[in-house]
Amino acid sequence: MIGRVSSLLSYIYNKVLQMVNFSSSTRSGLAFRFAVILILLVTLVTPWLAALFVFRLYSSSTSPLLFDPFVLPGLPRRTLDARSSVITAAACVESASKLKKGSRAGELVVATECSCRSVRENELERVIQQLETKERSQAFERIYSTDYWGGGESRSGPGSNVLYTANARKMLAEAFQKFGVHLVLDVPCGDVNWQPLIEGFNSTKYVGYDIVPQLVARNIEHFREFKNMEFARHDFVNMPIDITPDLIICRDAIQHNTLKDGVRALANLEKSGAKYLVTNWHANTGRGMHIPANKHNFHVSVGGTYPIDVSCPPFNFSNPELFISEGPNGENDDGKFIGVWKLPAMLKGNGERFIIPDDLKVRAKQKVVFWDEVLKAQDLASI
Numbered sequence: 469m470i471g472r473v474s475s476l477l478s479y480i481y482n483k484v485l486q487m488v489n490f491s492s493s494t495r496s497g498l499a500f501r502f503a504v505i506l507i508l509l510v511t512l513v514t515p516w517l518a519a520l521f522v523f524r525l526y527s528s529s530t531s532p533l534l535f536d537p538f539v540l541p542g543l544p545r546r547t548l549d550a551r552s553s554v555i556t557a558a559a560c561v562e563s564a565s566k567l568k569k570g571s572r573a574g575e576l577v578v579a580t581e582c583s584c585r586s587v588r589e590n591e592l593e594r595v596i597q598q599l600e601t602k603e604r605s606q607a608f609e610r611i612y613s614t615d616y617w618g619g620g621e622s623r624s625g626p627g628s629n630v631l632y633t634a635n636a637r638k639m640l641a642e643a644f645q646k647f648g649v650h651l652v653l654d655v656p657c658g659d660v661n662w663q664p665l666i667e668g669f670n671s672t673k674y675v676g677y678d679i680v681p682q683l684v685a686r687n688i689e690h691f692r693e694f695k696n697m698e699f700a701r702h703d704f705v706n707m708p709i710d711i712t713p714d715l716i717i718c719r720d721a722i723q724h725n726t727l728k729d730g731v732r733a734l735a736n737l738e739k740s741g742a743k744y745l746v747t748n749w750h751a752n753t754g755r756g757m758h759i760p761a762n763k764h765n766f767h768v769s770v771g772g773t774y775p776i777d778v779s780c781p782p783f784n785f786s787n788p789e790l791f792i793s794e795g796p797n798g799e800n801d802d803g804k805f806i807g808v809w810k811l812p813a814m815l816k817g818n819g820e821r822f823i824i825p826d827d828l829k830v831r832a833k834q835k836v837v838f839w840d841e842v843l844k845a846q847d848l849a850s851i
């Protein structure tokens with residue numbers, strides 16, 4: 469290519485000199501030769517620079533001041549690289565498709581850079597995710613193998629004992645019926661101490677995910693007889709959910725992770741396309757958890773515990789469809805409730821705490837309360 473261009477140039481150069489028939493030894497002859505070379509160079513370089521400028525102008529939504537004439541197509545482009553950390557693969561594809569109207573060379577350069585960048589970004593992201601999953605897995609393996617939460621009956625903690633879960637099971641049986649649940653995903657499922665006691669459980673397909681490998685192996689063995697049950701190792705923060713359950717149970721789980729991982733996990737659950745989510749919230753009365761009353765949603769390291777209130781930032785859940793108070797006879801010291809939400813729920817609320825009138829709080833100790841009843845009570849109170 470370069471060879472051809474240079475022979476073309478020397479051909480033009482010689483032709484021009486022949487046409488004017490100059491003597492090469494004179495001073496003006498030398499000046500003329502120099503001028504011809506200069507003109508040739510300028511005509512060669514200018515279109516490239518102009519094309520680059522136009523390309524830069526239209527290839528990014530950022531300021532054209534980022535234009536860098538010293539960087540040629542095909543070579544690493546410093547300005548674009550510096551911004552690459554904020555250019556997502558999606559934005560990249562978008563700008564590449566905008567360029568369809570631009571030059572073919574520009575299209576190719578951007579397409580190549582885009583795909584290189586997203587492949588590389590994905591690779592790095594995968595490495596980070598694997599490390600995170602390992603870290604989380606080790607924390608929960610330790611909790612499981614040492615019975616750290618002291619459940620006694622259940623390694624998943626006292627909140628998973630049969631007596632404690634009576635109301636949770638009552639609510640789930642009602643939700644299974646009301647919402648026609650055929651496939652339920654329980655993530656993380658723990659040692660599944662109480663779930664098979666839900667009324668109607670055997671006629672519902674149950675998938676249990678947990679990050680602790682020993683727990684998954686144990687569950688597969690332990691529930692061999694149950695034809696409706698299936699288990700897999702899974703990290704709800706980082707691994708996509710490749711089934712579409714009617715309802716997801718995510719109970720007593722989010723509050724043992726960092727807030728950031730909790731948000732990521734909930735976003736992941738929503739992405740599965742499930743219609744309903746069952747989870748819990750703690751109004752935190754200050755009695756149960758040895759944490760000052762009303763303090764909630766604060767940072768803990770993985771495996772720690774904070775009182776979670778999904779109504780508040782960063783979760784900002786919408787109102788639940790229905791709920792019940794947890795604990796034996798609905799009594800607990802944490803102000804703990806379990807509810808069913810229609811998905812998506814996160815960021816659908818206004819960030820204010822759920823207000824439940826006292827009489828409905830009392831009712832919720834025995835029976836499922838529908839949010840419509842809360843609304844009705846609020847309407848009456850406002851008259």
Ligand SMILES: *[C@@H]1O[C@H](CO)[C@@H](O)[C@H](O)[C@H]1NC(C)=O
Pocket residue numbers: 670693694695
């Ligand atoms: C559900 O199935 C299991 C295993 O087959 C059985 O042990 C259990 O009694 C069944 N439960 C109900 C309520 O039928």
Ligand SMILES: *[C@@H]1O[C@H](CO)[C@@H](O)[C@H](O)[C@H]1NC(C)=O
Pocket residue numbers: 780781784815818819820
């Ligand atoms: C969540 O609620 C808080 C408090 O009302 C509000 O400041 C914040 O903007 C909300 N966040 C989102 C993402 O909706």
